[in-house]
Amino acid sequence: MNTKDGFTISAFKMLLSIVALVIMLPMVYNLTDISFYVTVSVYVLGKFIELVSKIIERQLKIFYVIYIVGAIVGILAVAMCFYAFANTDVSNGVSNTITYNWILMGMTIAFCFIDIADFVYCICKLSYTKKKLQQFG
Numbered sequence: 001m002n003t004k005d006g007f008t009i010s011a012f013k014m015l016l017s018i019v020a021l022v023i024m025l026p027m028v029y030n031l032t033d034i035s036f037y038v039t040v041s042v043y044v045l046g047k048f049i050e051l052v053s054k055i056i057e058r059q060l061k062i063f064y065v066i067y068i069v070g071a072i073v074g075i076l077a078v079a080m081c082f083y084a085f086a087n088t089d090v091s092n093g094v095s096n097t098i099t100y101n102w103i104l105m106g107m108t109i110a111f112c113f114i115d116i117a118d119f120v121y122c123i124c125k126l127s128y129t130k131k132k133l134q135q136f137g
Helices: 007-029 035-055 061-086 098-136
Strands: none
Touching (some): 061 098
């Protein structure tokens, strides 16, 4: 039992995920620019790589399920972004709709919830470790 639990890193990742969502939110309604799709694809690809690297780490079984579902959502979101890139006409803008953008935003929010779940788990682990150390100290 130790106090090294990744709490700070988890908190920082959660805050950066929330900042990324706040940056992407105003771009959802912009159908004439591909900046939303570029931003979502970069964010999701980064989180996808992080999730794949976490799958091999020792975790609770529920986190394996969360990470695998997150990886599947990531693959779908990146595929949707590439589909939007393929349907982009330079003179007419993107041929996708607001509903399409909100589905992508929902997938991005799912990645943020994975970071929040990691953060909550770190809080619980830190509390448990402190309680156990107080019993022995």
